[in-house]
Amino acid sequence: MTADRIPQWQLILEKLLEMLLPHGTQESILGDLRERAQARRLQGRFGSIWWVRRVLTLSTSLAAHRLRILLRRLPETARRTIRMSGFARDLHHAYRSLLRNPAFALAAAACIALGVGAVTAVFSVVDAVILRPLPYADPERLVVVREKNLENGRMGVLSPSNYRDFRDNTVSFEGMAAWRRASATLTDGRLPVRVTGRAITHQTFETLGVPLPRGRDFRLEEDFQDPPPLVIVSHQLWQGRLGGRDTILEESITLDGRPFRVVGIAPRGFRLPGEEGVDFFVSAGIEDVDNRGGKWLRAVGRLKAGASVAEARADIEQVARTLSEEYTGSNSGIGGAVAPLRDHLVGDFRTRLWMLLSAVALLLVLASVNVANLMLARASSKEGEFAVRLALGAGRRRLLSHSVAESLLLALGGGTLGVLLAIWGTSALLSLARESIPRLEEVAFDGRVLAIALASSVASALIFSTAPGAVAARMSLARVLSQGRGQTRTSQNRRTRRIFAGAQVALALVLLIGAALLIHSFSTLLSQDRGFRPQGVLTADVSLDEGGYPDGSSQSRFFEALLQRLNGRSDVLSAGASLYAPMSGGRLRVAILFPGRGENEIAQVLAITPNTFETLGMRLIAGRTLAPTDGAAAPSAVWVNETAARLFWPGEDPIGKELKLTLTIGDQPDYDRWRTVAGIVGDVRFRQLAEPADAQIFVPSAQYPVSGMTLLIRTEGDPMRFAGELRLEVAQMDPDLAVAEIAPLEDLVAGTVAEDRFYTVLLSLFAAVALALSAIGIAGVLAFSVTQRRSEMGVRLALGADRRQLVRLIVREGALVTLTGVAAGLAVSAGLTRLLEGVLFGIGTLDPWSFAGAVVVLAATALLACWLPATRAGRVDPMEVLRTS
Amino acid sequence: MPRDLIGEFEQMVLLAILRLDDQAYGVPIVEEIEERTGRRPADAAVYTVLHRLEVKGHVTSEMADASDERGGRRRRYYRLEPTGLAELRAARHRMLRLWEGLEDALEEGG
Numbered sequence: 001m002t003a004d005r006i007p008q009w010q011l012i013l014e015k016l017l018e019m020l021l022p023h024g025t026q027e028s029i030l031g032d033l034r035e036r037a038q039a040r041r042l043q044g045r046f047g048s049i050w051w052v053r054r055v056l057t058l059s060t061s062l063a064a065h066r067l068r069i070l071l072r073r074l075p076e077t078a079r080r081t082i083r084m085s086g087f088a089r090d091l092h093h094a095y096r097s098l099l100r101n102p103a104f105a106l107a108a109a110a111c112i113a114l115g116v117g118a119v120t121a122v123f124s125v126v127d128a129v130i131l132r133p134l135p136y137a138d139p140e141r142l143v144v145v146r147e148k149n150l151e152n153g154r155m156g157v158l159s160p161s162n163y164r165d166f167r168d169n170t171v172s173f174e175g176m177a178a179w180r181r182a183s184a185t186l187t188d189g190r191l192p193v194r195v196t197g198r199a200i201t202h203q204t205f206e207t208l209g210v211p212l213p214r215g216r217d218f219r220l221e222e223d224f225q226d227p228p229p230l231v232i233v234s235h236q237l238w239q240g241r242l243g244g245r246d247t248i249l250e251e252s253i254t255l256d257g258r259p260f261r262v263v264g265i266a267p268r269g270f271r272l273p274g275e276e277g278v279d280f281f282v283s284a285g286i287e288d289v290d291n292r293g294g295k296w297l298r299a300v301g302r303l304k305a306g307a308s309v310a311e312a313r314a315d316i317e318q319v320a321r322t323l324s325e326e327y328t329g330s331n332s333g334i335g336g337a338v339a340p341l342r343d344h345l346v347g348d349f350r351t352r353l354w355m356l357l358s359a360v361a362l363l364l365v366l367a368s369v370n371v372a373n374l375m376l377a378r379a380s381s382k383e384g385e386f387a388v389r390l391a392l393g394a395g396r397r398r399l400l401s402h403s404v405a406e407s408l409l410l411a412l413g414g415g416t417l418g419v420l421l422a423i424w425g426t427s428a429l430l431s432l433a434r435e436s437i438p439r440l441e442e443v444a445f446d447g448r449v450l451a452i453a454l455a456s457s458v459a460s461a462l463i464f465s466t467a468p469g470a471v472a473a474r475m476s477l478a479r480v481l482s483q484g485r486g487q488t489r490t491s492q493n494r495r496t497r498r499i500f501a502g503a504q505v506a507l508a509l510v511l512l513i514g515a516a517l518l519i520h521s522f523s524t525l526l527s528q529d530r531g532f533r534p535q536g537v538l539t540a541d542v543s544l545d546e547g548g549y550p551d552g553s554s555q556s557r558f559f560e561a562l563l564q565r566l567n568g569r570s571d572v573l574s575a576g577a578s579l580y581a582p583m584s585g586g587r588l589r590v591a592i593l594f595p596g597r598g599e600n601e602i603a604q605v606l607a608i609t610p611n612t613f614e615t616l617g618m619r620l621i622a623g624r625t626l627a628p629t630d631g632a633a634a635p636s637a638v639w640v641n642e643t644a645a646r647l648f649w650p651g652e653d654p655i656g657k658e659l660k661l662t663l664t665i666g667d668q669p670d671y672d673r674w675r676t677v678a679g680i681v682g683d684v685r686f687r688q689l690a691e692p693a694d695a696q697i698f699v700p701s702a703q704y705p706v707s708g709m710t711l712l713i714r715t716e717g718d719p720m721r722f723a724g725e726l727r728l729e730v731a732q733m734d735p736d737l738a739v740a741e742i743a744p745l746e747d748l749v750a751g752t753v754a755e756d757r758f759y760t761v762l763l764s765l766f767a768a769v770a771l772a773l774s775a776i777g778i779a780g781v782l783a784f785s786v787t788q789r790r791s792e793m794g795v796r797l798a799l800g801a802d803r804r805q806l807v808r809l810i811v812r813e814g815a816l817v818t819l820t821g822v823a824a825g826l827a828v829s830a831g832l833t834r835l836l837e838g839v840l841f842g843i844g845t846l847d848p849w850s851f852a853g854a855v856v857v858l859a860a861t862a863l864l865a866c867w868l869p870a871t872r873a874g875r876v877d878p879m880e881v882l883r884t885s
Numbered sequence: 886m887p888r889d890l891i892g893e894f895e896q897m898v899l900l901a902i903l904r905l906d907d908q909a910y911g912v913p914i915v916e917e918i919e920e921r922t923g924r925r926p927a928d929a930a931v932y933t934v935l936h937r938l939e940v941k942g943h944v945t946s947e948m949a950d951a952s953d954e955r956g957g958r959r960r961r962y963y964r965l966e967p968t969g970l971a972e973l974r975a976a977r978h979r980m981l982r983l984w985e986g987l988e989d990a991l992e993e994g995g
C-alpha cells in the first residue's frame with residue numbers, strides 16, 4: 001500500500017490542496033485524507049469522484065476560511081467598504097446558489113474550462129516557440145548564414161572554404177560558428193551503442209554565448225584537419241551512459257574505436273540552433289580544408305554590436321561576389337544569404353501557430369456563448385425570484401451584483417479547471433508534435449501563460465454574464481406581475497437564446513471549414529506521387545569505422561559483400577544501399593560542372609549500390625540501370641533524374657553526356673573525373689512530399705565509396721520483422737559494427753508529414769468540440785421552446801392539428817437558427833480562411849469541396865439536435881396541457 | 886449574554902473528543918459525530934472548529950504516528966483541556982435548566 005499506487009494527477013491535486021491549507025494544518029489534514037482513501041481502497045469503495053469531491057470541498061471551504069481571516073486583518077475602513085458593498089455577501093450567496101444547482105454549475109464550469117484550457121494550452125506553445133527569446137546570449141544578434149543559388153534562389157548549407165571566407169573577409173560579424181552532423185559508435189565494454197553528435201568549429205559555444213558549466217570549448221589550433229581526438233559530451237550522455245562521474249574531464253571515451261579525451265560538458269538541454277539534442281561534439285577540423293564544392297556546414301554568425309542584418313547581408317553578398325569571380329569553377333552563380341536566426345527557425349510555424357490560436361479563441365467564444373445560454377435558461381426560471389426581490393426593495397443593482405458574483409465564481413472556478421486541463425492537454429500535445437515543432441522543450445507554465453489563462457477567464461465571463469445581466473436589467477416588477485405566475489417574458493428571452501444559438505452555429509461552421517480545408521489539403525499531400533514505393537522496405541544505417549575500414553575500397557567491399565549476403569536470402573526480395581534514404585532528412589548537395597559550360601549547377605548527389613533503384617521501386621525512364629559491373633575500375637557512370645535531365649540538358653538527350661562532381665574522395669578533391677550519364681530515372685521526392693524533386697544525380701558507390709550507408713531492404717510483410725536478422729547478418733560480418741536507426745521506410749515518410757498531420761488532427765478536434773457545443777446550443781433552445789409553447793401546442797392539437805405539424809414547427813425553428821448561423825459562418829469564413837494561405841497544399845483557401853463538406857456535416861448535426869426536442873413536441877398531450885395551464 | 890458561549894457544533898466536537906479518549910484525531914472525530922448524530926459533518930467544518938477550540942484553549946493537540954498509508958504524515962491528536970470540560974458541563978447545565986419542566990413536551994404525540 002505504497003505511494004506508487006497513487007496516480008500522478010492525484011499527487012498534483014494534493015500538492016495544490018497543500019498550498020491552500022492553512023499553515024500547520026497541511027500534514028494532519030492531508031494525512032487524514034490519505035488514510036480515508038486507503039481505508040476505502042481496502043473496502044473496495046474508493047472512487048476518483050469521491051476523492052475529487054473531498055479535495056474540492058476541503059479546498060473551497062478552507063480557502064474561504066483563510067480569506068475570512070485575511071480580511072479580518074484588513075484595516076477597519078477597508079472592511080467596512082467591503083461589507084457595505086455587500087459584494088462579499090453576494091459572492092457567498094452566489095456560491096451557495098451554485099452549490100444548489102450542481103448540474104448547471106458543472107456544465108458551465110466545464111464549458112469555461114474547455115475554452116480557457118484550449119487557449120492556455122495553445123498559447124503556452126506559441127509563447128515557447130515564437131514569443132520567447134532563444135536560449136542563447138543576445139539572441140537578436142544571431143543570424144543564420146547560408147549559400148544561395150542566385151539563379152533559382154534556393155538556399156543551402158556551406159562548403160568549408162566558402163564558410164571560412166565568409167567568416168574572415170566580412171566586417172559585420174563578431175564571430176561565426178558552423179557544424180555538421182556526426183555519429184559514432186561508443187564502446188565501453190558494454191554493448192556498443194550508436195551515438196549522435198555534431199562536429200563543430202572552434203569557439204562555437206562562445207559565439208552562441210552559452211558558457212560551458214565544465215571544461216572548455218574547442219580552440220582554433222584544434223580545428224584543423226585530423227583534429228586531436230577531443231570531445232565535448234552532452235549533459236545527457238554524461239549523466240546517463242557515462243555515469244555522471246565527476247572525473248569525466250580527465251578521462252577518455254572510445255568513439256569508432258578511437259579514444260577521445262573529454263574536454264568539456266555541454267549545459268543541460270543545450271542544442272545548436274535548429275538542431276535536435278545530441279550526445280557529443282567533436283571538432284569539425286575545417287581550418288585548412290580546401291573544398292569549395294562539397295556543401296555540408298550549417299552556420300550561424302553573431303553580428304557586431306551596432307551592425308544590422310541588412311549590413312551583414314550586403315557584406316556577405318559582396319564577399320560571395322568576389323569569390324565567384326575568383327573561383328569560377330565552384331562558386332559561379334553562388335551568393336550568400338543572411339537571415340535573423342529566430343525568423344529562420346520559427347518562420348514557418350508562425351502562420352500555423354497563430355492559426356491554432358485563432359481557432360481556440362473562437363472555441364473560447366463559443367464555449368462562453370454556451371454558458372450564456374445556460375445562464376439565460378436559469379435566469380428565466382429565476383425571474384419569479386428576482387421579481388419578489390424587487391418587490392421587497394432590492395435595487396436593480398443588487399440583482400446585477402448577484403449575477404456578476406455568480407459569473408465571477410464560475411469564471412474563476414472554470415478557469416482554474418481550464419489551467420489543469422491545459423497542463424494535461426499540453427503534455428498530450430507535446431507527445432503528438434514531438435520533432436515537428438521546434439523549441440517544444442521550452443514549453444512551461446509560467447506567469448505569462450497563467451496571465452493569459454486569467455484574461456481568457458475574464459473575457460469568457462464578460463461574454464456570458466451579458467445574458468443574465470440583460471435579463472436583470474430588463475426586470476420590471478409590473479411586467480412580471482402582469483404576466484401571471486409561472487409565465488415569463490418568453491418571446492424576448494427566446495429570441496436572445498436563438499441569437500446565441502445562431503452565433504454558436506456560425507462559430508462552429510468557421511472551425512469546421514478550417515478543419516475541412518486542412519483535411520483536404522492533407523489528403524492531397526498524401527496522394528502526391530513520391531516516385532518510389534516505401535511499403536515493405538526496411539531502412540538501417542551502418543557506419544564503418546576508420547580503424548577497420550581505412551580506405552574507399554575496403555569500405556565499398558564491405559557493403560558489396562553485405563548486400564550480396566542479403567540479396568541471397570530467401571526472405572529478402574531485394575536489397576540495396578544508398579548514402580541516405582528518402583525522407584530521412586539527409587541531403588548532399590554538390591556543385592556540378594559541365595564540359596564547355598562556365599557556370600555550374602547544384603544537384604543532390606547520392607552514392608548507391610546496384611539494386612537500389614529496384615528496391616525503392618523507382619522508374620527507369622531511359623538508358624540502363626546500375627549493375628554490379630559498374631565497379632571501381634569500370635568507366636565512371638552516373639544516373640540522373642528527370643528534373644536534372646530537364647534542367648541541365650534542356651531539349652537534349654542526356655545519355656552519353658558528361659559531368660564532373662566537385663566532391664572529395666578521401667583527401668583528394670575529385671574535380672578531374674568526368675562521368676558519363678548512363679540512364680535516367682524518375683523523380684523521387686526525397687525530402688518532403690510537398691517539395692518537388694531536386695535535380696538528383698546517382699553515383700555507383702563503387703566509384704564513390706562512402707563509409708556510412710543506409711541499407712534498403714525490401715521484404716514481404718512487415719519490414720520490422722527482419723530487423724533481428726539484419727543485425728545478425730551485420731554482426732556475422734563484423735561484430736564491432738552497430739546497426740542504427742532501423743525503421744520501416746513508411747515511418748520515415750510518415751515522419752515528414754507528421755507536422756501537417758498534427759495541425760489537421762488538432763484543428764479537427766477543436767471543430768468536433770465546437771460542433772458538439774453548438775448542437776447542445778440548438779437542442780437547448782428548441783427544448784426551451786417546446787416547454788414554453790406547450791400550452792400553444794396543446795391548444796393546436798385540441799383544435800385538430802396533426803402531430804406531425806407540431807414536429808415540423810419545432811424543426812422549422814431549428815432550421816431557421818441553423819440557416820442564419822450557416823449564412824453568418826460562411827460570410828466570416830470567406831474572410832478568415834485567408835489566414836490559411838501558406839498552410840494549404842494543393843487547394844485554395846476557398847476550396848468549394850471543403851466548404852460544402854463542412855456545411856453538410858453541420859446541417860446533419862443540427863438536424864440531429866432538433867430531433868429530440870421535436871419528438872417531445874410530437875408527444876404533447878393536449879388534455880394534460882389544458883388541465884395545467 | 887457572554888459572547889463566547891460554545892455553539893452546538895463545537896459541543897459535538899468536544900464530546901467526540903471526550904469519547905474517543907486518546908484516539909481523537911480528524912478521521913475518527915468525524916466518524917464519531919456521524920455515528921452518534923446520523924449526519925456526517927463537513928470535513929472542513931470539523932477542522933475549522935478544532936482549530937478554533939485550540940485557539941480558545943479548550944483543547945490541545947500534538948502530532949504523532951506517521952505511517953506509510955498516510956504518505957509519511959503524522960496525525961494530529963486532540964485532548965480536552967480542563968477549560969473545555971468546564972465549558973461542556975456549563976453548556977449541558979444551561980440546556981438542562983432551559984428544558985426543566987418541559988419534559989412532557991418531549992413526549993411523542995404531545
